[in-house]
Amino acid sequence: MKITMNNTEVVVTENMTILDAAKLAKVKIPTLCYHPDLEVKANCRVCVVEVEGMRNLQAACLTKVSEGMVIYTNNKRVRESRRIIVELILANHDQTCTTCHSNGVCELQQLTEDLNIKENRYDHVLEQEEIMMGNPSVVRDMSKCIKCGRCVQVCNDVQKVGAIYNIGRSTEMRMGPAYDYDLTKVSCTYCGQCINVCPVGAIYEKSDVVSVLNAIEDPTKHVVAQIAPSIRVSVGEMFGLEPGTAVTYKLPSALRKIGFDRVFDTDFTADLTILEEGTELLGRLENNGVLPMLTSCSPGWINYIEQFYPELIPHLSSCKSPQQMFGTLAKTYYAEKIGVEPKDMVVVSFMPCTAKKFEAKREEMYREGVADVDFALTTRELGEMIKMQGYNLVDLEEEPFDEPFGITTGAGLIFGASGGVMEAALRTVYEVVTGEELENINLTAVRGLEGVKEAAVMVGDLEVKVAVTNSLKNAKMVLEKIKNGEADYHFIEIMCCPGGCIGGGGQPRPTTNEIRIKRIEGIYTADQKMTLRKSHKNPAVLKLYEDFLEKPNSHKAHELLHTKYFDRKN
Amino acid sequence: MSNLLFERSDTLLSFDDYQQADGFKVLQCVLKKPPLEIIDEIKASNLVGRGGAGFPVGIKMSSVQRMESDIKYLVCNADEGEPGTFKDRELLSRNPLKVIESMIISAYAIGASKGYLYVRGEYAYLKAPILEALEVLRGEGYLGKNICDSGFDFDIEYRSGIGAYICGEETALIESIEGRSGDPRNKPPYTAEVGLWGKPTLVNNVETLANILPIMDLGAEVYKTYGTEKSAGTKLFSVSGSVINKGVYEVPFGTTLRQLIDEECGGAEHIKFIQVGGSSGIILPESMIDIELSYEAFSELDAGLGSGAIYVADESVCVLDYLKVTAAFFKHESCGKCTPCREGNRHIERILRNLSQGIGSKEDIDTLQRTSLVMKEASFCGLGQTATSGLVSALKYFEDEILLHLEEKCHTGVCSFPKGGDQ
Numbered sequence: 001m002k003i004t005m006n007n008t009e010v011v012v013t014e015n016m017t018i019l020d021a022a023k024l025a026k027v028k029i030p031t032l033c034y035h036p037d038l039e040v041k042a043n044c045r046v047c048v049v050e051v052e053g054m055r056n057l058q059a060a061c062l063t064k065v066s067e068g069m070v071i072y073t074n075n076k077r078v079r080e081s082r083r084i085i086v087e088l089i090l091a092n093h094d095q096t097c098t099t100c101h102s103n104g105v106c107e108l109q110q111l112t113e114d115l116n117i118k119e120n121r122y123d124h125v126l127e128q129e130e131i132m133m134g135n136p137s138v139v140r141d142m143s144k145c146i147k148c149g150r151c152v153q154v155c156n157d158v159q160k161v162g163a164i165y166n167i168g169r170s171t172e173m174r175m176g177p178a179y180d181y182d183l184t185k186v187s188c189t190y191c192g193q194c195i196n197v198c199p200v201g202a203i204y205e206k207s208d209v210v211s212v213l214n215a216i217e218d219p220t221k222h223v224v225a226q227i228a229p230s231i232r233v234s235v236g237e238m239f240g241l242e243p244g245t246a247v248t249y250k251l252p253s254a255l256r257k258i259g260f261d262r263v264f265d266t267d268f269t270a271d272l273t274i275l276e277e278g279t280e281l282l283g284r285l286e287n288n289g290v291l292p293m294l295t296s297c298s299p300g301w302i303n304y305i306e307q308f309y310p311e312l313i314p315h316l317s318s319c320k321s322p323q324q325m326f327g328t329l330a331k332t333y334y335a336e337k338i339g340v341e342p343k344d345m346v347v348v349s350f351m352p353c354t355a356k357k358f359e360a361k362r363e364e365m366y367r368e369g370v371a372d373v374d375f376a377l378t379t380r381e382l383g384e385m386i387k388m389q390g391y392n393l394v395d396l397e398e399e400p401f402d403e404p405f406g407i408t409t410g411a412g413l414i415f416g417a418s419g420g421v422m423e424a425a426l427r428t429v430y431e432v433v434t435g436e437e438l439e440n441i442n443l444t445a446v447r448g449l450e451g452v453k454e455a456a457v458m459v460g461d462l463e464v465k466v467a468v469t470n471s472l473k474n475a476k477m478v479l480e481k482i483k484n485g486e487a488d489y490h491f492i493e494i495m496c497c498p499g500g501c502i503g504g505g506g507q508p509r510p511t512t513n514e515i516r517i518k519r520i521e522g523i524y525t526a527d528q529k530m531t532l533r534k535s536h537k538n539p540a541v542l543k544l545y546e547d548f549l550e551k552p553n554s555h556k557a558h559e560l561l562h563t564k565y566f567d568r569k570n
Numbered sequence: 571m572s573n574l575l576f577e578r579s580d581t582l583l584s585f586d587d588y589q590q591a592d593g594f595k596v597l598q599c600v601l602k603k604p605p606l607e608i609i610d611e612i613k614a615s616n617l618v619g620r621g622g623a624g625f626p627v628g629i630k631m632s633s634v635q636r637m638e639s640d641i642k643y644l645v646c647n648a649d650e651g652e653p654g655t656f657k658d659r660e661l662l663s664r665n666p667l668k669v670i671e672s673m674i675i676s677a678y679a680i681g682a683s684k685g686y687l688y689v690r691g692e693y694a695y696l697k698a699p700i701l702e703a704l705e706v707l708r709g710e711g712y713l714g715k716n717i718c719d720s721g722f723d724f725d726i727e728y729r730s731g732i733g734a735y736i737c738g739e740e741t742a743l744i745e746s747i748e749g750r751s752g753d754p755r756n757k758p759p760y761t762a763e764v765g766l767w768g769k770p771t772l773v774n775n776v777e778t779l780a781n782i783l784p785i786m787d788l789g790a791e792v793y794k795t796y797g798t799e800k801s802a803g804t805k806l807f808s809v810s811g812s813v814i815n816k817g818v819y820e821v822p823f824g825t826t827l828r829q830l831i832d833e834e835c836g837g838a839e840h841i842k843f844i845q846v847g848g849s850s851g852i853i854l855p856e857s858m859i860d861i862e863l864s865y866e867a868f869s870e871l872d873a874g875l876g877s878g879a880i881y882v883a884d885e886s887v888c889v890l891d892y893l894k895v896t897a898a899f900f901k902h903e904s905c906g907k908c909t910p911c912r913e914g915n916r917h918i919e920r921i922l923r924n925l926s927q928g929i930g931s932k933e934d935i936d937t938l939q940r941t942s943l944v945m946k947e948a949s950f951c952g953l954g955q956t957a958t959s960g961l962v963s964a965l966k967y968f969e970d971e972i973l974l975h976l977e978e979k980c981h982t983g984v985c986s987f988p989k990g991g992d993q
Binding site for chain 2 (some may be wrong): 040041042043044045046048057059062064077080081084085088089092121122124125147149166167168169170171172173357
């Protein structure tokens with residue numbers, strides 16, 4: 001099919017939108033509310049174009065091409081309309097750009113620059129609103145909101161949580177929890193996906209950067225860092241690297257320069273999780289325990305099941321998440337080992353996640369009044385901290401992680417992508433049960449962005465049926481199956497965010513599915529390069545059992561590495 | 571010439587009265603015909619939607635009829651939110667059975683088994699009599715299973731909004747029926763394909779549906795003897811403002827505005843302007859009173875007849891004050907979804923409010939023009955696209971009167987200043 005765009009003929013296919021056609025023709029039509037992973041809303045009207053024969057301008061994101069269509073994307077009529085629309089948006093936007101959380105990554109800022117808008121002919125009509133920061137994870141600054149609706153879509157369509165929605169109408173229309181409650185009063189999982197899609201700085205994580213730097217400079221504190229698996233393939237984006245570029249060993253160097261006393265790897269406790277969770281699964285299989293067993297390492301997911309499906313809590317593995325296992329071990333085993341009081345140790349975790357901030361503050365995650373994890377920072381905060389202290393990650397040397405929590409495996413690493421926990425678990429369970437070496441350790445069926453993935457693996461005489469889901473919409477689907485007795489699985493990995501942790505709410509912006517795929521590739525490429533790729537072969541983990549924990553699911557392991565969940569239905 | 575839709579003597583007739591006055595005769599006759607024949611008749615009648623957009627009804631019905639689906643819906647839009655419009659209220663309060671009979675005929679033609687009558691929240695007093703009428707019709711076999719032994723099943727559910735103007739927009743109305751806030755949906759898909767609960771749906775205004783009955787009764791050819799060549803039939807006009815007799819009048823298309831005001835409404839004195847089509851319609855100066863009330867005449871002015879509301883303003887009305895109130899209405903009623911309508915209405919209301927207090931400058935006229943244009947051309951739905959029709963047309967004829975306020979003068983004295991300036 002042929003169309004004419006700006007007097008140039010373009011060959012397009014049916015069902016393409018004008019926006020798709022423009023991409024093909026290498027014409028940039030500016031957009032604002034449009035997001036490649038969300039359904040088209042056509043709210044902002046920034047992408048309007050002129051279509052010959054149509055009375056009004058048409059939204060390019062929504063309008064489909066048709067044979068012989070004649071389109072103008074940049075003539076005077078279009079230019080002027082677009083400009084007015086952006087001026088109208090700016091007139092009701094808190095333009096404190098220099099101190100904004102999204103300074104530099106703001107799509108509205110970029111749009112204004114691209115459209116060469118240097119003045120606004122409309123009076124500034126913004127009524128400043130109070131910034132809402134009543135919870136440990138997500139801050140909402142509605143004076144910045146431009147009402148694009150992406151956050152509402154991701155919360156309702158991708159996550160099916162529905163914590164926020166449009167409230168009111170016209171100039172009073174705003175995005176937020178019902179009755180303008182704080183997020184703590186509604187069933188928000190703190191997944192932070194709304195942050196990832198916000199084009200401006202209306203939603204962001206509660207920053208702990210300054211508190212961490214202050215702790216580092218406090219001579220009475222021993223400050224240790226743990227770095228989550230997925231971060232190593234994403235934080236580089238904040239320094240101009242391609243998504244998926246692994247900067248694993250530059251991170252210890254950066255954090256040491258910033259002043260951390262020790263830099264450890266959460267991959268270590270990911271390996272530990274496999275031994276604990278794998279053993280728990282085998283126990284359930286042998287003793288007619290509650291099946292299917294559900295993974296428990298994603299705190300957004302934990303918030304979801306506690307608030308929406310508390311009746312299914314017995315299915316959850318009792319394992320703490322790798323972040324919390326690490327915190328506990330740091331403040332027991334490691335603190336003892338180096339002779340530091342737990343209260344003088346500060347555990348800082350770098351996570352792809354905003355729900356981790358909430359998790360770290362849960363009552364069960366404190367022992368004798370001391371938190372196992374003191375601060376949970378997002379990937380974005382990590383990048384900001386490195387920049388703020390004057391380093392460029394790209395220029396830094398590679399250095400190893402510290403002992404004893406620095407020896408890791410590919411199995412721990414792949415926790416960062418959806419399907420990784422399952423693959424890692426099966427690599428171990430197979431060998432532990434059969435005593436034989438697993439021939440093909442790449443369980444590709446459970447990898448990738450697809451919402452629900454299934455596999456069946458023969459482990460000895462038993463065909464182990466597993467499922468893997470990512471994004472809460474898919475979790476909901478599987479939970480409904482369990483409730484209705486239709487879930488014929490033994491073990492299900494559930495990750496809160498699309499694509500797993502590499503798509504977490506704390507990851508660099510933008511985070512789109514295209515970028516998620518690149519990060520996933522980065523994870524599996526790094527796994528391939530690891531010498532150790534099975535959790536039960538991690539010598540440091542084995543030593544930890546020998547020295548301290550005795551054996552997986554021992555009394556001591558239970559006390560330190562396992563937890564309880566609660567009915568928190570609103 | 572007799573009326574097609576509306577007799578001034580009509581009152582809420584009982585089922586017996588209605589039946590005695592040949593009620594449901596047309597339905598019984600129609601149920602013996604194949605649906606396509608009905609649609610052909612409606613196509614031949616050139617009936618277009620009376621809600622404002624003026625889309626050919628036969629084509630819309632045919633689109634729904636063609637769809638294959640386990641269920642189809644018919645929605646009668648009685649949201650009637652356009653300021654100054656009260657014709658659907660009259661139809662429903664004087665003779666709801668006529669509207670319901672038309673709904674059943676339309677449903678039969680398109681193959682809908684379920685109908686919704688979506689009535690404006692403010693018309694709460696209509697609920698009880700309509701529910702009663704529906705119940706009686708179920709008892710009499712005109713609603714429910716196997717209507718009049720024809721094998722056709724159809725029933726009607728009464729729904730009401732809570733007064734949002736936007737719910738008159740067909741997709742926002744559907745959202746409202748489905749239990750969500752009334753935000754318009756993306757089009758395409760059109761409601762004929764993906765409508766209520768995702769199923770093929772015919773949405774038509776009360777007056778539009780009410781035309782189905784006379785068309786099927788008289789036949790398209792007789793029906794077309796009413797009106798003009800391009801605007802077939804009659805139109806209900808809700809006339810308010812400075813006329814002697816305010817009310818709903820049915821006249822054939824082609825009647826002039828002057829005829830309507832003088833001959834039907836008993837005349838009006840010292841007319842300053844007339845707004846045709848409700849708050850989203852255009853404002854005409856008195857000098858244009860001989861305009862013909864037809865789609866073709868108004869399309870030459872790049873306008874429509876809208877809902878058929880006619881507001882006649884005399885010299886005691888300040889144009890700026892009137893526009894300010896209208897702008898406040900649209901600022902309140904925008905759903906907030908799209909930028910031009912949400913933000914545009916905000917600025918327009920603010921500028922007009924300021925001007926009425928003598929605050930502003932001549933450049934504000936440009937800002938009003940510019941904002942109106944982008945609202946018309948780039949808004950998501952009809953609300954934003956037409957919210958400034960009145961303003962833009964008024965600027966054409968009354969700019970001086972508006973700017974006079976910058977000298978702290980108002981012709982009428984209704985604004986903040988003493989009466990002044992040359993009329």
